[in-house]
Amino acid sequence: MSVFVVAVALLTLAVLALLLLPLLLREKNQQVGNSGELSIAVLRDQLNDLEDQRQAGLLDPQVYAEEQAELERRALQDGAAGRAFSAQTSARKRVLASIIGVAVPALAIGLYAMLGSPDSLKPQPAVDTAGNHSLSPQQIQGMAAKLAERLQDNPNDGEGWLMLGRSYTTLGRYAEAAEAFGRATAILPPNATMLADYADIVAMAQGRRLSGEPEKIIARALSLDPRHIKSLALSGTAAFERGDYARAIQDWRTILTLVPTDSSAAQSISRSIADAERRLGGSGSQVAAAATGGSPDGPAAPPAFVSGTVVLAPDLAGKLPADGTLFVFARAVDGSRIPLAMARINAARLPYSFRLDDTMSMAPNVRLSSAKSVVIGARISRKGDALAQPGDFEGLSAPVAVGSSNVAVTIGTIVK
Numbered sequence: 001m002s003v004f005v006v007a008v009a010l011l012t013l014a015v016l017a018l019l020l021l022p023l024l025l026r027e028k029n030q031q032v033g034n035s036g037e038l039s040i041a042v043l044r045d046q047l048n049d050l051e052d053q054r055q056a057g058l059l060d061p062q063v064y065a066e067e068q069a070e071l072e073r074r075a076l077q078d079g080a081a082g083r084a085f086s087a088q089t090s091a092r093k094r095v096l097a098s099i100i101g102v103a104v105p106a107l108a109i110g111l112y113a114m115l116g117s118p119d120s121l122k123p124q125p126a127v128d129t130a131g132n133h134s135l136s137p138q139q140i141q142g143m144a145a146k147l148a149e150r151l152q153d154n155p156n157d158g159e160g161w162l163m164l165g166r167s168y169t170t171l172g173r174y175a176e177a178a179e180a181f182g183r184a185t186a187i188l189p190p191n192a193t194m195l196a197d198y199a200d201i202v203a204m205a206q207g208r209r210l211s212g213e214p215e216k217i218i219a220r221a222l223s224l225d226p227r228h229i230k231s232l233a234l235s236g237t238a239a240f241e242r243g244d245y246a247r248a249i250q251d252w253r254t255i256l257t258l259v260p261t262d263s264s265a266a267q268s269i270s271r272s273i274a275d276a277e278r279r280l281g282g283s284g285s286q287v288a289a290a291a292t293g294g295s296p297d298g299p300a301a302p303p304a305f306v307s308g309t310v311v312l313a314p315d316l317a318g319k320l321p322a323d324g325t326l327f328v329f330a331r332a333v334d335g336s337r338i339p340l341a342m343a344r345i346n347a348a349r350l351p352y353s354f355r356l357d358d359t360m361s362m363a364p365n366v367r368l369s370s371a372k373s374v375v376i377g378a379r380i381s382r383k384g385d386a387l388a389q390p391g392d393f394e395g396l397s398a399p400v401a402v403g404s405s406n407v408a409v410t411i412g413t414i415v416k
Contacts, residue, residue, distance in 0.1 A: 140170055158187030162194065165201065174205040192228035195221035199234055210238035226338065226366070227386060229255055229265075236272070245280040249273055253359045257342050258386070260325075304369035306330055306341075306400060307355040308407030310378040316393055316412060320347060324393075325384040328354045328409075330374040333399045340368045347380045350411075373399045378409045388415050 144167040151160050165180035181198040188194065199217035203210045210218070215238050221231040236251035252269050259265045310328055312320060324347035329339040341360040345352060356376075361367040368374065380393040388394065395411035 137171060140167060144168060144171065155183075156187060158184050161187065166197075169201055169204075174201055178202045178205045190220065190224060192221040192225035192231055195224070196228060196230040196234060200230075203234075210234060210241055214238065227254070227258055229258055232258075233269075240272075240276060245276040248276045249280070250359075250361070252276070254361065257344050257360050259344070261345065304367070304402050305355055305357040306368070306374060306376060306402060306407055307353070307405045308376065308397075308409060309351055309353050310395070310409045310411065311351040312380075312393070313395075313410055313412030316414075320350075320380070320393075321382045322348075324348075324380045324382055326350065326352060327377075327379045327381065327386055328352070328356065329377050329379075330356050330368055330371075331377065332371045333373050333375055336366075338366055340366055340371055340374060342386070344386070368402060371402055373401050375399055376407050376409050378411050379415075380411060390415055 144164060147160060147164050147167065151157060151164060154160065161180050161184035165177045165184060168174070168177035168180060178198070178201045181194075181201055185194060185198055195217050199210070199214040199221065202217065203214040206212070206214075214234070218231055218234050218238065221228055222235060225231065232251045232255050236248040236255075239245070239247035239251065252273050255269050256266055256273075259269075310326070326345050326347040326349070327342060328345075329342040331337055331339050341356040341358065343354060343356060343360055356368060358367045358369050376397040378395050379388060381389065382391055383389060392415040393411045394413045394415050395409050397407055397409045400407050
């Protein structure tokens with residue numbers, strides 16, 4: 001315990017030094033404003049992280065909306081605080097420094113008193129946690145109004161327009177949300193997540209219909225990231241709405257290669273695929289032909305596939321991450337490195353017998369059947385990301401012909 005107390009004391013002194021020295025030594029008001037801007041930037045990063053969690057299915061819509069509203073409230077407060085503090089004198093800075101000097105140790109002691117108790121470590125009911133962050137629609141509306149007013153003075157703030165669009169979405173004001181997202185997409189560098197959200201909101205504004213402008217936006221998103229889950233989901237839904245069940249099946253099957261097989265998302269997508277298959281015509285041959293771009297009326301072409309086994313090199317067996325994700329993919333020997341087909345499974349299933357075919361394609365025009373020979377790759381991701389990251393385990397086969405069986409892939413390289 002004494003070592004812990006000494007460590008806490010040293011950390012507290014370090015925090016005090018970081019907080020007090022800028023206040024006591026710097027007299028320029030501009031730096032306070034810069035601090036406010038940095039705070040808002042941090043909050044925006046947190047908002048992006050929150051959106052990533054929603055896309056991954058880690059947050060339900062209600063919790064997401066509440067957490068989003070809380071972050072936006074803090075962003076507005078920090079923006080106002082930055083403008084207010086920019087006029088303070090150095091005397092007020094010294095007062096603030098005194099307050100911090102007392103508050104930080106007191107807060108550290110209070111937190112230790114709370115978190116150091118075994119009772120404090122017991123899980124609390126989820127409803128209590130959500131209640132602490134809940135905001136009324138009136139509060140969210142007030143914050144959105146303040147943000148909209150601020151954007152009149154700074155119309156080139158793309159992140160601000162994006163935040164405003166999300167606020168209007170929470171309030172159900174979809175037409176205004178679509179307009180705000182339109183402003184944001186005209187300013188910010190394009191990315192698939194922003195465009196998918198934009199398409200979703202435009203669809204809500206036009207009566208929950210994805211036809212027309214939303215489909216164009218979805219196509220832009222998929223051109224940036226053919227494996228973007230929400231864009232694929234929207235693309236499949238749009239195809240389903242217009243009766244193109246084969247395309248819907250293709251888009252949704254791609255999602256199944258990108259999400260864990262035992263996830264709720266995979267179960268929901270599988271039910272949607274089953275519905276589309278029933279509407280398409282019922283027979284398995286028709287579904288398979290449609291998914292691979294063939295004709296159900298003509299003779300079925302031999303399916304394009306590659307099968308084999310993935311094993312882990314013995315020297316890496318002890319380093320296998322407990323929650324690692326295994327990606328098995330096929331890509332062309334020459335040309336684009338975009339996978340022609342890919343499967344995602346839990347790395348604990350190694351050694352793994354795989355079969356890749358056109359139903360696992362990443363995009364409608366990028367399929368295994370479009371190549372004569374391919375390289376089969378296998379990668380174990382620590383973070384569940386299909387893109388290679390330093391520290392991932394990887395292995396590649398020699399070039400093999402499409403239609404090959406018994407292809408052996410050994411994962412024996414660590415990505416640098």
